[in-house]
Amino acid sequence: MPASAFADLSLAENHGCTQCHRFTQEASEEPPKGPDLFYAGNKFQKNWLENFLQNPVVVRKAGYTSDPGFLKGTPTVAQPHPSLPEKEAREMTDFLMSLKLSDLPASPVEGEPLTKGEKVRIKILFERNFGCIACHEGVNLAGQPRGGISGPSLANAGNRLTADWVFHWLKTPEKFLPKSRMPLYDLDDETAVKLTQYLMTLKIGRQN
Amino acid sequence: MFVKKSRKFQIILLLLMTLIACGDNAKETAKVKPPTAAPEKTAPAAVVAQPEQNPVPQKTRDVYQWYCTQCHGLKGKGDGINAKHLTVPPRDHTKGEYLETRTDKQLFDAIKLGGLAVGRAPCMPSWGNTLKDETIHSLVRYIRELCECEAL
Missing domain, CATH: 1.10.760.10 (Cytochrome c-like domain)
Known part of the structure; x- marks a missing residue:
């Protein structure tokens, strides 16, 4: 598992993901330019992620909150997010879905829909x-x-x-x-x- | 502490008013009544020192920059990145005409409890779980600095 995780991280590095995103919980010297992904497997729905990586939509219209241009409405990181071909998007999604916090308890959210x-x-x-x-x-x-x-x-x-x-x-x-x-x-x-x-x-x- | 500060301000205001009231014939009073010379001397000192007495710490300005600017704008002009998406525009903190009609307590409550709780726009969330009372008091001082105004 660690060996494959390492290989996957190099995949992320090769695509330039690590320039903006953090894949581990360790604090970085500079604030990240994009959302943290070390808990991507907790946060995202797999289908959405796989589709997003191929056909990115803008989720943060003002950019990421630590972008130097965020409060001016002129983020320095161009949007939408770069896109990946289908095969790479699948590989990346599998890697991202494997990134989970180990100490997150089960939530009490049930499947019962709201009336x-x-x-x-x-x-x-x-x-x-x-x-x-x-x-x-x-x-x-x-x-x-x-x-x-x-x-x-x-x-x-x-x-x-x-x-x-x-x-x-x-x-x-x-x-x-x-x-x-x-x-x-x-x-x-x-x-x-x-x-x-x-x-x-x-x-x-x-x-x- | 808050009450103390506003009381201090009242005293300064009183001193100021005395100064203004005495201003026209200051020379004469100084000549005729030497005993008043002493308080008159301390009064201008207090007036000059007043803005420095409660300087808004950098920490408070940073809090404003981190949280409040999202709606109220980098310079507090109510033109943050969310502003044009809201049904009620965020308050322009540089406009003294309105802010002088609000007491410090009203501003404090609006920040701590949110807009809805004080009968203002619900877009303003409550910051009472995020910021300490002390920080909120300091933010009120910062808003007073931005509007260059005090409660009437």
């Missing part, structure tokens, strides 16, 4: 009570992305992210990033589960 009433109630939490929409795109009633762009778009969160990861990010973001630009919320498990379930209903554009 229509719950969905409306949680939408209000998401948009009004917690103000998530100020920095993240959600989906409006017309089915269009709506909201701020400093945080990653959540308009397609239901196709992109795993419910487990969303729950853990909401509860303990420091496990993934020591300091993000997002406010910390002291959510009880029930609220975090409901918010996660709501986010997993957000789907826009192509299915993966």
Whole structure:
């Protein structure tokens, strides 16, 4: 396993991924230019990742938060993300899906879908009570992305992210990033589960 | 501490007002009433020193740059990268006309509890779990520096 993981990392190096992304939890000298990927296997849905690598979409319209041009709205890293041919995209996806945090407990998010009433109630939490929409795109009633762009778009969160990861990010973001630009919320498990379930209903554009 | 600071400010304001009130015939008062010369001497010193008395530490400016700028902009003009995507525009922290109608307590609560809790725009999230009270008080001082204003 370590030998193949090493080979896979060299694959990532060959594609230039390590120029912007971190693949291990070790702190880097400079802030990374792109999202950390050492927990990619926890965070992403495999289908989405494989498709993204071939046909990249812009998830962070203002660039990554530690990009020097982030707050000016002129990120230095060009978007969309470079694309890979199908075979390489598959290999890379397999490698990325193998990158998981070992100490992440199972989340209490169940498969039970939200009722229509719950969905409306949680939408209000998401948009009004917690103000998530100020920095993240959600989906409006017309089915269009709506909201701020400093945080990653959540308009397609239901196709992109795993419910487990969303729950853990909401509860303990420091496990993934020591300091993000997002406010910390002291959510009880029930609220975090409901918010996660709501986010997993957000789907826009192509299915993966 | 917060109350103390605002009280200190009131005292300075009082001293300032006394100064202004006395300003026109300062020479005369100085001649006629030598005892008032002493407080008059300390008063200008306090006025000059006032901006330096509570300097906003770099740490607070960094907090503002890290979190608040996303909506309020690099210079606090309400033109951050999220601004044009919001239904209610973020507050321009350089506009004294509005901010002088808000007390320090109101600004503190808006940051700590979020917009919705204080009857303002819900786009403003609550920062009470992210920032210590002390930091939020300091951010209020920073906003006062940006707007070059105090509560009326």
